[in-house]
Amino acid sequence: MVLREQLRDVFVSLIVIGLGVVFYILTLDLSPPSDIFPRLVITILIFLGVLLFLKSLFIKKAYQKEREEEGHPEKVIGGGRKWLGVITLFVLVYLIPVLGFYVTSLVFLILFSWYLGGARKKISAFFVPIVMAFCTTLVIYAAFDVFLNVPIPDGVLF
Numbered sequence: 759m760v761l762r763e764q765l766r767d768v769f770v771s772l773i774v775i776g777l778g779v780v781f782y783i784l785t786l787d788l789s790p791p792s793d794i795f796p797r798l799v800i801t802i803l804i805f806l807g808v809l810l811f812l813k814s815l816f817i818k819k820a821y822q823k824e825r826e827e828e829g830h831p832e833k834v835i836g837g838g839r840k841w842l843g844v845i846t847l848f849v850l851v852y853l854i855p856v857l858g859f860y861v862t863s864l865v866f867l868i869l870f871s872w873y874l875g876g877a878r879k880k881i882s883a884f885f886v887p888i889v890m891a892f893c894t895t896l897v898i899y900a901a902f903d904v905f906l907n908v909p910i911p912d913g914v915l916f
Contacts, residue, residue: 764814764815767810767811767813767814768811768814768815770810771807771808771810771811771814772807772811774803774804774806774807774810775804775807775808775811777803778800778801778803778804778807779804781796781800781803782797782800782801782804785797785800839874842873843870846866846870850862850863850866853913854911854913855911855913856913856914857913857914858910858911858912858913858914859910859911859912859913860895860898860899860910861913862913863891863894863895863898864891864892864895867887867890867891867894867895868887868888868891869887871886871887871890871891872884872887875887
């Protein structure tokens, strides 16, 4: 079973490296100031692909640890939670024009981080997601509305 997982990682790493090289070649047409960020991101992508390739060839303990964790269902996100995340993202995209980006993102961040944290009913379980969501929304507001002056979708409330 470990061999199958290793082959999967080799295959994925080769795809990532190959796509990175193709995209890097495509950035050769960009002018000097605008080519820095795409090349940086592509270089990081290629570097991570190389690390995955090296891990799949030389580090056997990582796969043994991965196999041990498969026996513990609390450490693996179940299929229902994954689909709930996908459906929630579609609802989020649908609600942005109605409620506005900031309100929708704030509610989404609070509820989804609370749910992924185990959906506990203690006050402390609600406090951390609320603080995290407000801080994240405030940083997004400061970055896009104040600093970059980029219009964000408004809704009925904001």
